[in-house]
Amino acid sequence: MPSLISYVRDIFGKLDENHFKVLRVIEQNLARYEIVPREVIYSETGLGERAEKLLKKLNEYKLIWAPMGYEKGFCINYYGLDMLALKALVDRNIITSLGRPLGVGKEADVYDALAPDGKRLVVKFFRIGRTSFRKYERHRTSLVTAPSHLAASIKSARMEYRALRMLHPAGIKVPKPVARNRHVIVTEFFQGIELAIIQSLSRPIEVLGEILRNAVRAWEVGVVHSDLSAYNILITPEEEILIIDWPQWVPPSHPMAREYLRRDLSNLIKFFRRKWRIEEIPEEYLDLIRKVLEESFLI
Ligand SMILES: Nc1ncnc2c1ncn2[C@@H]1O[C@H](COP(=O)(O)OP(=O)(O)OP(=O)(O)O)[C@@H](O)[C@H]1O
Numbered sequence: 001m002p003s004l005i006s007y008v009r010d011i012f013g014k015l016d017e018n019h020f021k022v023l024r025v026i027e028q029n030l031a032r033y034e035i036v037p038r039e040v041i042y043s044e045t046g047l048g049e050r051a052e053k054l055l056k057k058l059n060e061y062k063l064i065w066a067p068m069g070y071e072k073g074f075c076i077n078y079y080g081l082d083m084l085a086l087k088a089l090v091d092r093n094i095i096t097s098l099g100r101p102l103g104v105g106k107e108a109d110v111y112d113a114l115a116p117d118g119k120r121l122v123v124k125f126f127r128i129g130r131t132s133f134r135k136y137e138r139h140r141t142s143l144v145t146a147p148s149h150l151a152a153s154i155k156s157a158r159m160e161y162r163a164l165r166m167l168h169p170a171g172i173k174v175p176k177p178v179a180r181n182r183h184v185i186v187t188e189f190f191q192g193i194e195l196a197i198i199q200s201l202s203r204p205i206e207v208l209g210e211i212l213r214n215a216v217r218a219w220e221v222g223v224v225h226s227d228l229s230a231y232n233i234l235i236t237p238e239e240e241i242l243i244i245d246w247p248q249w250v251p252p253s254h255p256m257a258r259e260y261l262r263r264d265l266s267n268l269i270k271f272f273r274r275k276w277r278i279e280e281i282p283e284e285y286l287d288l289i290r291k292v293l294e295e296s297f298l299i
Pocket residue numbers: 102103104105106107108109110122124175187188189190191192194231232244245246
């Protein structure tokens with residue numbers, strides 16, 4: 001499978017406004033049809049049968065696919081949705097280019113990018129459901145995508161973006177949100193690596209305290225991370241932290257909110273105990289946690 005970068009460079013430049021028009025019509029009609037009939041594409045693009053050549057190209061580039069056979073009509077793939085999102089972000093002058101992958105995982109692909117003013121950005125493409133068709137990748141049909149997965153990815157992007165817009169202005173250490181389009185969010189770049197993989201830490205207790213304070217502040221502004229782990233915390237050589245990866249957050253009014261917060265914090269404390277050999281958790285940290293959990297907090 002081509003990497004996103006080479007695919008973007010190769011394919012994005014080959015698409016003209018009419019290709020994007022066809023992609024958009026397919027996208028818009030997926031709520032109405034499981035498979036968008038070509039007559040709908042012909043008429044709603046206003047291109048009539050001229051759309052046929054474009055469909056062929058888009059299919060060849062694997063931006064769309066025909067689950068029931070070429071005659072029956074089309075669905076859009078993740079890569080097709082990527083194209084539409086990137087097109088919107090480029091047209092809005094948010095990004096000018098994509099760089100190297102920063103993280104390619106289960107539910108998202110994360111890339112380095114540049115803003116028109118040269119600032120480094122991060123572009124996160126959600127990929128819900130991808131693992132369920134991993135097995136097809138070997139057969140080079142990996143780009144097939146169920147519309148419900150596309151919708152779930154768009155929802156995740158909305159959720160994460162909403163959290164960042166609440167947290168960042170409150171001074172909580174999260175990436176600064178820059179833009180969102182469809183299943184893609186853009187944030188500022190942070191020069192750090194995952195806390196889970198760093199080999200030395202000069203002030204582990206202070207770092208733990210900083211993370212706990214940020215998680216408690218997040219609760220106060222209405223957000224419980226719910227998947228807090230050493231993989232979702234970035235740290236610089238100066239031991240500045242950033243808490244990332246927020247799509248699954250819940251508000252404090254959620255019936256499980258306290259339970260999720262308790263789990264987040266106790267996992268984190270366990271990690272610090274184990275990896276950094278912290279014997280005693282400072283009482284002031286425990287007090288901070290007890291204040292929001294409104295009960296005794298035992299690890
Ligand atoms: N703002 C940022 N600055 C620098 N690097 C980032 C930033 N956000 C994310 N990354 C990098 O991308 C990786 C994945 O990001 P994130 O945790 O948000 O996605 P994820 O949903 O966990 O994706 P995956 O399923 O691939 O693990 C991070 O571990 C980090 O290396």
